[in-house]
Amino acid sequence: MAAAAQLIAERGWGRVTTRAVAERAGLPHGAVSYHFRGKQELLTQAALDAFEQALPADQFAALNTVEDLLDVILAEIGAVGTMDPVLSRLMLETMREAERDPLLRERMGALLSRYRAMIVEIVRADQRRGNLAASLSPDGTATLLGAVGDGLLLHALLDPGLDVAAAVGAVRALIRGST
């Protein structure tokens, strides 16, 4: 449902209709409205799919170290202009809508939990290798690293000149210094 995700980014969540999605996707309206129980379910699924596609779970699960994870964060956010504007706008639209729609919020929260669980495994593996202080809480560290990624993304959207690399460098230095 890339058509729906694009339309959310273009028009705003509230201004997208099931009919417009069907038209953009080149499908009969009936096919779209039959498949989803209303517009909100369609847009929710489209947004979640887009996020999962932007950061594929299998690629994410294949990351070995926190350093690898920081490389991904830096690659996604670091260079101004490399950030996908459709995706960033979709993220902001979805966050705003999630504040109004408890079901969307719950599903976004669940998505976040799945990624956080993968980060916990990365943290644990690094602790076993001695790359990260064993005394650190894996859950707390994973929550922190996830927040760093989205917080930097948010701030880079407001300030395209933000030195994301320097911030990621500070995380690297703190992590290396922890052992």
Add this chain to the structure above:
Amino acid sequence: MAAAAQLIAERGWGRVTTRAVAERAGLPHGAVSYHFRGKQELLTQAALDAFEQALPADQFAALNTVEDLLDVILAEIGAVGTMDPVLSRLMLETMREAERDPLLRERMGALLSRYRAMIVEIVRADQRRGNLAASLSPDGTATLLGAVGDGLLLHALLDPGLDVAAAVGAVRALIRGST
């Protein structure tokens, strides 16, 4: 202009009119429309004022250590239910609008820069005291800490059960371990 900020949170940025703000504030419409060059300027000023009021610059500048800053982050976000729903909704509305309005984005970016500059001073002071590794980039560390705050806020909005305290604990441990 607390009336305008409340209306943005209630109705969404796009659905607030200058007239509605005047009514809510109990002012004649002419007084409001005379003072601001249009609705966008009014709402922009209202949003910025609300953010500055939520985290007063003088209180922020009075923070002495990174630990103090982490206490503020934890107090603001840590306990579910203590977060002001008007403020969080206003933040999401404003972030979304900033993606569409370059002037709002620029002003939000400037606000962010002012707070970041204050965090740089806190980091430097802690480095002088030996509470933080002198090798860390003050700018990078300040950018990181700002992102941690807003990233945790974003994630706590999606997942009210998020263990913000554990994440802040991980930052504390990393910082203490850095020296």
